[in-house]
Amino acid sequence: MNHDEQATWQRHCPVPVPLDGERITLAHGEGGRVMRKFIRESIxxxxGDEVLHSMGDATHLPQIDGRLAFTTDSFVVSPLFFPGGNIGSLSVYGTVNDLAVSGARPxxxxxxxxxxxGLPLAIVDRVLESVAQAAVATSARIVTGDTxxxxRGMADGLFINTTGVGQLIGPVPPGPSSLxxxxxxxxxxxxxxxxxxxMCAREELSLEPPPQSDSGSLVRVAVLLREQLGTRLRTMRDATRGGVTAVLHEWAEASQHTLTISQADIPISPSVRGACELLGLDPLHVANEGTLVAAVEQxxxxxxxxxxxxxPESVGAARIGRVEQRGFAPVTIRRTLGPDQPLDDPTGAPLPRIC
Amino acid sequence: MKYLDEYRDPIAARKLLAEIRRCATRPWTLMEVCGGQTHGLLRHGIDVELEDTVELIHGPGCPVCVTPSEAIDFAQQLAMTDDVILTSFGDMLRVPGSGRSLLDVRASGGRVRTVYSPLDAVDLAKRHPQEEVVFFAVGFETTAPATALAVKQAARDGVDNFSLLVAHVRVQPAMEAIVQLPDNRVQAFLAAGHVCTVMGYESYEPFVDTHKLPVVVTGFEPLDLLDGILAAVRQLESGEARVENQYGRSARREGNIAAQDIVHEVYECSDREWRGFGVIPRGGLRLRDEWGRFDARQRFPAGIALPIVESTLCRSADVLAGRIKPTECSAFGTSCTPESPLGAPMVSSEGACAAYMSYRPRRQPQTT
Known part of the structure; x- marks a missing residue:
């Protein structure tokens, strides 16, 4: 229920709920009746997964054949809601994508x-709704959890950790050292x-149209690449923090080759390009949450x-470069004019220019 | 993207490169004043393309780089003071003062917030009436109108818990200081397009008459830079020295009068220490006396002044004055890196050392 719906509902029902709706209190986490009710009725x-109804200390899972992939990730995004997603869907896609690109079925x-x-309960509801939808979309079941x-003041609204288990489906891509x-x-x-x-949502930069997050599932994309290429697919990685640059640097280090890309071939939407020009950022250093980098055989x-x-998740895919013998830098880029230049690893958080 | 792609067109860039090479009968030495221009030149490899034709000396136009250690140390003291929130543009946070940076201070409990506009700092002060909000006002004439506006807005709204730590610097006095250096090699300047957009370029006319050096107001995209270089080379080849405006789509002779008026209303010129240069006459701005209540220097008594310890290895002063290229400094890429900087030019997004670090191959660490 969003804030508007809540307001409408209050006009018709004289129930003593605070004007801005019910909020999280310490009682929601203290283990008593309020917490049990909250977990049962809200979470x-x-x-919706039936195994959660038992509310036991641990969930018993059926036997899984073969090797497993196991990963964990914490989500502290601010603001909680941004164009194209929210912390709920992000927390599912983030962990599921880590499993998918490592060759597992989540x-x-x-x-x-x-x-x-003090966090409005309506926000928790909206986030959990997105969690549930994202889980369905990726066929991953949420089978245990904690609250x-x-x-107030000890966290910024809501933090989420998700931990995922997936079944490795062979043949698993050999990894960046095979480049x-x-x-x-x-x-x-x-x-x-x-x-x-x-960033635009957080800083309230009113760009039109507002840039949309790519937050989404990479499960189908990863499966497609593996089915089409088999062992010709060397490795893949979702380009999250540190952006595409960070992935390329990791691969260059693992393979001891130089990875070289061409500026002209890199797909960038006009809104992201505009925002990056304005803020003095390099889009290659900026995080993605539904886009992966893959290395395939020549x-x-x-x-x-x-x-x-x-x-649909990868209609904008493009070839951006190739692997070469180790040259003067681990990662190089060709911009407007030659020659190739090193593409540096981002240092610290990207910072805007000041004049 | 309109207004951008046409200034990055590789075919047009190649034509301009060829024209510059054709015009130049001897190597010329140009200084691009602004750090944004330095980054543009290196990012697009223009300096390499013109290696044998034009030497580009990188100028001091990085306000963060020339902010004295003393001001950074004072900002750090403020951030550690009870009930004070220090606000700053993000670029300032990683710059080392005598020892630590504002990021280090924040990690040890200091209250430092990044803002995108000084007006955000005024809003922050309104939301925290029990605290003192100080904005670290760094920048050339490009950012001064915004900080002046913040002061006026704070005065209008009765926000008396807002103040500025003013470290604004002025470009033209620094150019004067450079041409008067005994070892000056600069034969023409590419003036900073953004500063001229605000301040105009009329004031360069007497400068050119006195020093007989061409000044070309230049933008930041590859074609802007190449166009500016070509104009400077043509003047040099024909023995002329004029003020020429390459950046006509943004800069006008008289500049932005409204912005100048507000700067003039709030600030006055003053002598200012530039890190690496020493005191430059009329090289900075200070709040006029009638706005003194918004001056953090007046509001907060300076604590015990720590001795200023500048690295003996770092040669940022020579880099900023154009005496050496960053790669000629023995600390570059070895004991001084973006992760562990000795000087501001290594971390500022407009610093020359940062440009070389980003766009040129890194040197292998040396053992000596």
Whole structure:
């Protein structure tokens, strides 16, 4: 229920609820009746998985064949809601995508909420609704969780941790140390969308149209690449914090090759480009939450791109560069004029220019 | 993207490069004044393309870089003072003062907030009436109108818990200081387009008459820079020295009068220490006496002044004065890196050392 719906409802029903709706109190995390009711009525009912109804200390899972992938991630995004997503959907996609790009089929998630006293319950409801939708979209089940409440001022509204288990499906891509000279580099969509969307929302930069986050599932994209390419797919990685640059640097270090990209080939939406120009940021350093970088064997980029372009999550995929013998820098870029230049790893948080 | 792509067109850029090479009968030495221009030149490899034709000396136009250690140390003291919130543009946070940076101070409990506009700092002061909000006003004439406006707005709204730590600097006195250096090699200036957008370029006319050096007001995109270089080279080849405006889409001779008026209303010129240069006559701005109540220097008595300890290895003064290229400093890329900077030019987004670090191959660490 959003704030407007709540207001309408109050006009018709004289129930003694604070004007701005019910809020999280310390009692919601203290283990008593209020907490049990909150977990049962707000959390379990939103998430809808029947195993949660037992509310036991641990969930018993059926046997899983083969090897497992196991990952965890914490989400502290501010603001909680941004164009294209919110902390709820982000916390599911983030962990599921980590499983998907490592070659696993996501199966189960644990969801831990750290709530700040005073947070409107309506916000918790909206976030959990998004969590549930994202879980359905990725076929991952939320099977256990935890809730803590901290006093006002001790957290920024809501933090979420998700932990995921997935089943590794062979053959698993061999990883960045297998990169060879000539391998081709692909991104699956326009870059920098998430970081810019969140930054514009946080700083209330009124860009028209507002940049949209790419926050979304990479499960289908990862499966498609693996099905089409098999062992020709060397490695893939979702380009989150540090953006595409950070992924390329990690791969260059692991393979001891130089990864070289061309500015002209990198897909960037006009709104992200405009915002980056304004803020003095390089979109290559900006976080993505639904875009991955893949390295494929030389000669197989066209096949990969044809497949990717058939999938709605990756219609904007493009070849951005290739792997070369180690040259003067781990990662290089060709801009307007030659020659190739080093592309530096981002240092610290991207900072705007001051004049 | 309109107004951007046409200034980055590689074909047009190649034509301009060829024209510059054709015009130049001997190597010329130009200084691009602004750090934004330095980054543009290096990012697009223009300095490498013109290596044998034009030497580009990188100027002092990085306000963060020339902010004296003493001001940064004072800002850090303020951030550690009870009931004070120090606000600043993000670029200032990683710059080392005598020892630490504002980021270090924040990590040890100081209250430092990044804002995108000085007006946000005024809003912050309104929301925290029990606290003192200080804005670290750094920048050339480009940011001074906004900080002046913040002071006026605070006065209008009766926000008496807002003040400025003023470290504004003025570009033209620094250019004067450079041409008067005994070892000056600059033969023409590419003046900072953004500063001229605010201040105009009329004031360069007497400068050019006195020093007989061409001044070309230049923008920041590759074609702007190449156009500016070509104009300067043509003047030098024909023995002329004029003020020329390459950045006509933004800068006008008289500048932005409304912005100048507000700066003039709130600030007056004053002698100012520039980090690496020493005191430059009329090289900065200070709040006029009638706005003194918004001056953090008056509101907060300076604590015990710590001795200013500048790194003996860091040669940022020579870099800022154009005497050496960043790569000629023995600390560059070895004991001084963006992760662990000795001088401000290594961390500011307009610093020359940061530009070389970003756009040129890194040197391998040396053992000596």
């Amino acid at each position: 379990v009912s939103s998430l 199966l189960y998630l644990a969801l831990s909420l750290i709530l700040e006293e 803590k409440v901290v006093p 060879c000279e000539g391998d081709e580099l692909i991104v699956t969509g326009p870059i920098g969308q998430h970081g810019i969307a969140v 000669g197989f980029a066209d096949l990969a791109l044809r497949a990717l372009h058939s999938c």
